[in-house]
Amino acid sequence: MKSRWLQLRPRQQSLILAAVVVVLLLAAAQLSEAKLSRSYYASTCPNVEALVRGVVTQKLQETFNAAPGTLRLFFHDCFVRGCDASVLISGPGDEHSAGADTTLSPDALDLITRAKAAVEARCANTVSCADILAIATRDVVSQAGGPLYPVELGRLDGKVGTKAVVKHSLPGPGNNLDQLNKLFATNGLTQTDMIALSGGHTIGVTHCDKFVRRLYPFKGAKPQYSPPMNLAFLRQMRGTCPLNYSPTTVAMLDAATPLKFDNGYYQTLQQQKGLLSSDQVLFADRRSRSTVNYFAANQTAFFDAFVAAMAKLGRIGVKTGSDGEIRRVCTKVN
Numbered sequence: 001m002k003s004r005w006l007q008l009r010p011r012q013q014s015l016i017l018a019a020v021v022v023v024l025l026l027a028a029a030q031l032s033e034a035k036l037s038r039s040y041y042a043s044t045c046p047n048v049e050a051l052v053r054g055v056v057t058q059k060l061q062e063t064f065n066a067a068p069g070t071l072r073l074f075f076h077d078c079f080v081r082g083c084d085a086s087v088l089i090s091g092p093g094d095e096h097s098a099g100a101d102t103t104l105s106p107d108a109l110d111l112i113t114r115a116k117a118a119v120e121a122r123c124a125n126t127v128s129c130a131d132i133l134a135i136a137t138r139d140v141v142s143q144a145g146g147p148l149y150p151v152e153l154g155r156l157d158g159k160v161g162t163k164a165v166v167k168h169s170l171p172g173p174g175n176n177l178d179q180l181n182k183l184f185a186t187n188g189l190t191q192t193d194m195i196a197l198s199g200g201h202t203i204g205v206t207h208c209d210k211f212v213r214r215l216y217p218f219k220g221a222k223p224q225y226s227p228p229m230n231l232a233f234l235r236q237m238r239g240t241c242p243l244n245y246s247p248t249t250v251a252m253l254d255a256a257t258p259l260k261f262d263n264g265y266y267q268t269l270q271q272q273k274g275l276l277s278s279d280q281v282l283f284a285d286r287r288s289r290s291t292v293n294y295f296a297a298n299q300t301a302f303f304d305a306f307v308a309a310m311a312k313l314g315r316i317g318v319k320t321g322s323d324g325e326i327r328r329v330c331t332k333v334n
């Protein structure tokens, strides 16, 4: 062995050494990224996916709101401190007490509490709340008519959940394309991922305050950029959200098919009936319009892109080792 190595020319030796270094670097990169896998609980809790699915089916029979609510909960969990169920922690100064997280769905939180209880009853101290949220999200999407995809598992629950980083971690309804791209890029997501994930707005609702600025030219207020809105739709929305709107009034994010996870959201944008400026801008800006048109025309292409982007979303900031734990109750660190 040794003599063969010495028989090689220096050039061949350095090539082999370079190859070995590359392999080692790749292995190190794999290690530094937490390893998620589809079969993570195969031996420790083989029924976990069926247990969660049962709770999701039951909850959605009670209220459809849990579907959009859970999908949004997962997105907000992953963008704030990574997918570590930090969003579920409840107490003074928790994530819910800041910014966009103040309107997270109580039905979604209830769904996760119930799913965790069902899983704990069969596999105590085994499955993380972060993974239960990921499974439940997959199930609400498919049960609402969206794609059914394999979900990666193996996240630990975080030990910190405070409002400190919430505001700058989440996008806002007034964001333009550059702002959206920038925030998603810091999470390793491309513009196409961002457009596909925004398709989550094919289900669910928004409160009047998130888009009312687009309906009325406020006197004295700074003119704010707002992409064009269909005029008949604008008049209709003034009916839904009058100037003295109630803070509890909501409107559907996808006016066409609000209860179905489909590509109707993108068709809504083509008709300039997107409620949030951050949604309509995806069609208004020429740099993203072709992707909106593509997803509006081809639901399979949207579903494929959504599934790929959800996998990337689910890998953000995954906790391992002493950074995490299997929380006993999802609303409290152990």
Ligand code: HEM
Binding pocket: 065, 067, 068, 069, 071, 072, 075, 103, 105, 171, 172, 173, 174, 175, 180, 194, 197, 198, 200, 201, 203, 204, 205, 206, 207, 208, 210, 276, 278
């Ligand atoms: C691209 C940047 C995004 C912005 C600016 C944004 C903003 C918003 C806003 C303002 C609402 C309404 C909140 C309320 O009034 O209570 C909302 C709702 C929602 N968002 Fe997003 N969002 C974005 C991306 C996403 C992503 C990536 C997902 C999931 C993949 C998502 C899923 C949802 C869902 C399902 C709802 C409805 C929630 C419900 O009905 O309970 N959003 N979003």
Ligand SMILES: *[C@@H]1O[C@H](CO)[C@@H](O)[C@H](O)[C@H]1NC(C)=O
Binding pocket: 298, 300, 301, 304
């Ligand atoms: C729609 O998109 C899928 C997935 O990308 C692709 O295989 C299919 O050919 C597309 N269909 C049309 C009609 O373009």
